[in-house]
Amino acid sequence: MAIERTFSIIKPDATARNLTGAINAIIEKAGLRIVAQKRIQMTRGQAETFYAVHKARPFFGELVDFMISGPVVVQVLQGEGAIQKYRDVMGATDPAKAAEGTIRKAHAQSIGENSVHGSDAAETAAIEIAQFFSGNEIVG
Ligand code: ATP
Ligand code: MG
Numbered sequence: 001m002a003i004e005r006t007f008s009i010i011k012p013d014a015t016a017r018n019l020t021g022a023i024n025a026i027i028e029k030a031g032l033r034i035v036a037q038k039r040i041q042m043t044r045g046q047a048e049t050f051y052a053v054h055k056a057r058p059f060f061g062e063l064v065d066f067m068i069s070g071p072v073v074v075q076v077l078q079g080e081g082a083i084q085k086y087r088d089v090m091g092a093t094d095p096a097k098a099a100e101g102t103i104r105k106a107h108a109q110s111i112g113e114n115s116v117h118g119s120d121a122a123e124t125a126a127i128e129i130a131q132f133f134s135g136n137e138i139v140g
Contacts, residue, residue: 022107051064
């Protein structure tokens, strides 16, 4: 399997509970390398652009409000099959349906406040990484 990069966000519910280190430990234990990372306060415009695919969904406003409700940690993760691997490590969107050992099972509070984001495909990973990082900020 090829070495890939994926985009991750540690969401405001997790940063508020000081879970950045605990989540990073799960990521690294899974064999994913954190090759870029920064803590930012997202603007409303950034959050709307980031989740534009969900614009028509009834939870869009709530989702954007949540994503700007506090700091987030944006990351680039690298490893073999990183995109699917991180989706597996995150667990299902709804923590009630997430498998044991996943980040969302351990830490998510609800389907909305679910602690982490991970890209769902190679195309979206490239777009999402480019929204938040320049090439020289990523060191593999
Ligand atoms: P993410 O894109 O954040 O990695 P995901 O791919 O598991 O999550 P999506 O279907 O892309 O899930 O939804 C994006 C985000 O929107 C979810 O992570 C969650 O924060 C929020 N969301 C999804 N469904 C709901 C819902 N029914 N009610 C409230 N918020 C929701
Ligand atoms: Mg998604």
